[in-house]
Amino acid sequence: HVLTQTPSVSVAPGQTADIACGRDNIETFSVQWYRQKPGQAPVLIVFDSDDRPSGIPERFSGSNSGNTATLTISRVEAGDEADYYCQLWDSTTYPPWVFGGGTKLTVL
């Protein structure tokens, strides 16, 4: 039960970036999203598919339907350039904690 992410997404500043995470019936799971800038630790930016931790801008939003969970970044800024990882926990599989392969967001 691999989480599939597109390796790279490119978007111009001010536009919207959609980063997808695919898996059968992913809508039945709580999905997390992490942002990782070069040389830094990951940061949780979306949890439970569509909630944001305090301090994360509203520009970052999550959705989850069918076989795809999506992280949407509105009004993209140069500082959003980073790797983004999805993650979920499935008690019926091993390992239970699974990360997607990551998506590199490039701001043109």
Add this chain to the structure above:
Amino acid sequence: EVSLVQSGGGLIQPGGSLRLSCAVQGSPVSDTYMGWVRQRPGKGLEWLSVIYQSGGTYFADSVKGRVTMSRDVSGNTLFFDFRTLRGDDTAVYYCATLVTDLEAFDVWGQGTTITVSS
């Protein structure tokens, strides 16, 4: 607010052992659900282990039998004792707190690097 400060790591020969430390600030380590995640060079995130508030532990196959986790209550620190290191253990290792039920990694340490090489 919880924060994590990591130490340990370094260059180690194959077959060697190493201890990683994760000092917890803002919460008693014995009451904190925590785990470890690693990132090999140029690769994605890989879950390695968790330790529950009860002290129970759960490990990924990639490290099972080679890793012990323990907690020092007086120092409020989580330890990751790693032995029989191999070349493919070369990575940045992160400790993190987890949110119960969501199983989300919500606070991360800064990471520490293990390089396994002769």
